[in-house]
Amino acid sequence: MATYSRVAFVAALAFLPTVLQAQSNAQTTSQVFSPPEITKRIAPAVVLIKGRTETTDILGTGFIISSDGKIATNLHVIENLRTGGVQLASGEKFDSFSVLAFDLRKDLAIIKIPGFDLPSLALGNSNNVQVGESVLVVGSPLGLQGTVTTGVISSIRDDPFGGGFKVLQTDASANPGNSGGPMVNLESKAIGIVTFKVGGSENLNFAIPVNYLRGLMDSSFSAMTLDEMRSKITNTTDIFKPDSAPTRWKSLMNGTTKIVRRDTDRIYVETVLPEAEKNAGCFNLSELQKHGDVFSGTGRSSCVCQYTKGLGVYARTYSNRFTDQWEIEITKIEPNRIEGRSTVPPNGTKLDCAKGSYAKPATEWKTFTWIPE
Numbered sequence: 134m135a136t137y138s139r140v141a142f143v144a145a146l147a148f149l150p151t152v153l154q155a156q157s158n159a160q161t162t163s164q165v166f167s168p169p170e171i172t173k174r175i176a177p178a179v180v181l182i183k184g185r186t187e188t189t190d191i192l193g194t195g196f197i198i199s200s201d202g203k204i205a206t207n208l209h210v211i212e213n214l215r216t217g218g219v220q221l222a223s224g225e226k227f228d229s230f231s232v233l234a235f236d237l238r239k240d241l242a243i244i245k246i247p248g249f250d251l252p253s254l255a256l257g258n259s260n261n262v263q264v265g266e267s268v269l270v271v272g273s274p275l276g277l278q279g280t281v282t283t284g285v286i287s288s289i290r291d292d293p294f295g296g297g298f299k300v301l302q303t304d305a306s307a308n309p310g311n312s313g314g315p316m317v318n319l320e321s322k323a324i325g326i327v328t329f330k331v332g333g334s335e336n337l338n339f340a341i342p343v344n345y346l347r348g349l350m351d352s353s354f355s356a357m358t359l360d361e362m363r364s365k366i367t368n369t370t371d372i373f374k375p376d377s378a379p380t381r382w383k384s385l386m387n388g389t390t391k392i393v394r395r396d397t398d399r400i401y402v403e404t405v406l407p408e409a410e411k412n413a414g415c416f417n418l419s420e421l422q423k424h425g426d427v428f429s430g431t432g433r434s435s436c437v438c439q440y441t442k443g444l445g446v447y448a449r450t451y452s453n454r455f456t457d458q459w460e461i462e463i464t465k466i467e468p469n470r471i472e473g474r475s476t477v478p479p480n481g482t483k484l485d486c487a488k489g490s491y492a493k494p495a496t497e498w499k500t501f502t503w504i505p506e
Contacts, residue, residue, distance in 0.1 A: 168281065168283050170321075171319070171321045172269070172271065175315065175317055175321050176222055176281070177222045177223070178197040178252045178254040178315075179194065179222055179254070179272070179279070180194070180219050180220060180222065181193075181220040181273045181278040182194065182195050182206055182210055182217065182244075183276070184214035184216050186213045186214060187213075191214060192276045192310040193207065193312050193313045194310065195210070195219070195244065195313045195314070196314065196315040196323065197248075197253045197254060198253055198254060198256065199253055200249070200250050200251050200253050201245075201248060202248030202249070202251055203233065203243055203244075204243065204244050204245070204246065205241070205313070205323075205326060206241075207240050207312045207313040207326065208235045208236065208240045208242040209312065211242055211359065212235075212242075212362065212363065212366065213363075214359050215359065217230060217359065219244075219246050220278065222252075222278070227248070230245060230246050231244065231356040232245075232356070232362045233245050233356060233357075234349050235366075236349050236399070237366060238297075238298075238394065239341055239345050240328055240341065241326065241349055243346075243349060243354075254315055254323050255323070256323050256343050256346070257317075257320065257322030257323060257343060258324075258343075258344065259342030259343045259344045259345075260433070260435050262286060262289065262318075262325075262342070263286070264286055264287065264289060265285055265286065266286045266318065267285065267318070267319055268283070268286060268303065268316050268318060268324070269282070270282055270283075270284075270314055270315065270316050270317070271314055271317075272308075272310060272311035272312075272313075272314035273310045273311070274311050276310055280308075280311075286301055287303055287304050289301060290302055290339075293339075297392050297418070298342075298345065298401065298418060299342055299418070300339040300340065301324070301339065301340045301342060302339055303316070303339070303340060311327050313326060314326070316340045323343050324343050325340030325342055326340055326343065326346060327339075327340045328340055345420075348420045348430075379505045379506065381393075381405075381505070382471060382505060383503060383506040384501060385503070385504060386501045389404050389405065390404070390506055391403070391503055392405060393503075398422060399420065399422055399428075400421040400423075400428045400430075401418070401419070401421075402419040402420075402432070402461075406436075413437050414454075415434075415435060415437065416434060417432070418432065418433055418434070419433070419461050421462070426464075429462045429463075430460075430461055431458060431460060433456070433458050434457045434458075435454060435456045437453070438452070438453055438454075438484060439451065439486065440453065453487065455489040455490055456489060456490060457490065457495070459475050459476045459477065459495035460495070461475040462474050462475070471502070471503040472500070472502050472503075473500070473501055474498050474499060474500045474501065475495075476496055476499075477495050477497055477498075477499045478491045478492075478493050478496070479493050479497055480497070
């Protein structure tokens with residue numbers, strides 16, 4: 134039976150996706166997937182991260198997300214490093230970096246080098262990713278910086294570790310050193326961060342959707358050393374411990390089940406959807422950051438709908454994917470009760486399936502209460 138494992142880039146451990154390619158449903162004759170052209174655009178922004186733990190050398194990948202030196206990567210690439218540095222595609226080296234933010238559950242981190250006017254990689258919208266879409270990954274397998282591979286998005290799945298978020302499955306081969314590298318689309322925009330593979334397999338590899346990185350980028354940055362980062366991880370407390378509160382909660386407002394988890398000062402909420410909707414790639418996720426006594430953040434959902442155009446014998450039914458976004462706050466947390474509020478579309482607002490959104494955005498606040506399921 135295949136097993137799942139997350140590992141830092143040690144040569145003894147086979148890890149992460151290295152690349153992807155295919156043909157997007159959204160691809161048109163004017164949009165050709167050209168790996169050479171895409172590579173020219175994105176390769177300058179992809180970096181090699183290397184350092185040493187107490188016992189071994191570590192190699193990984195990252196990509197520059199702002200010209201002042203902010204770099205996205207996987208947390209597992211850096212969390213055990215005692216010393217670490219960054220090498221740019223140009224060959225320029227930085228002997229150290231600071232840590233700006235991390236997400237323990239999603240295995241994401243943002244680090245910073247003292248750079249200026251650096252090439253950066255634009256971020257796409259991972260909510261628009263489609264199965265079968267052509268993708269490309271640049272990484273540093275076994276330290277071979279700038280290695281390019283291509284593949285397809287094989288599926289969009291729930292995190293196999295039960296983390297309560299989505300992952301992008303690809304058919305790319307896996308090699309130590311690709312973790313933290315970008316997965317880009319035909320527009321040369323990052324749509325994922327390659328992260329882990331199914332142990333013992335060759336073509337079951339996964340990436341974290343880039344929209345989760347966008348959420349981390351919204352954090353208020355406070356630079357940390359590697360030691361300070363590890364101390365913060367060690368001291369992480371979880372108010373939803375097995376002996377104090379359950380993971381599954383029921384909404385008294387609409388009866389839906391919520392899976393609630395906390396990492397440090399963040400709370401993640403996933404609404405459990407019917408199996409048919411999950412198979413169609415639907416999701417409903419919220420991510421909240423602690424601000425004083427209140428957790429606040431953004432909720433996002435996506436699903437499919439159908440609409441009809443034309444009349445009589447000329448009528449045709451079309452399918453479309455719609456997305457929604459709202460603000461959410463949790464104001465009270467107790468072992469047997471969670472209270473808060475979220476924005477909803479104005480009363481009577483209908484879904485415009487043809488446009489893929491509600492006719493009016495979520496602007497009215499509505500309170501909610503969740504109790505253990």
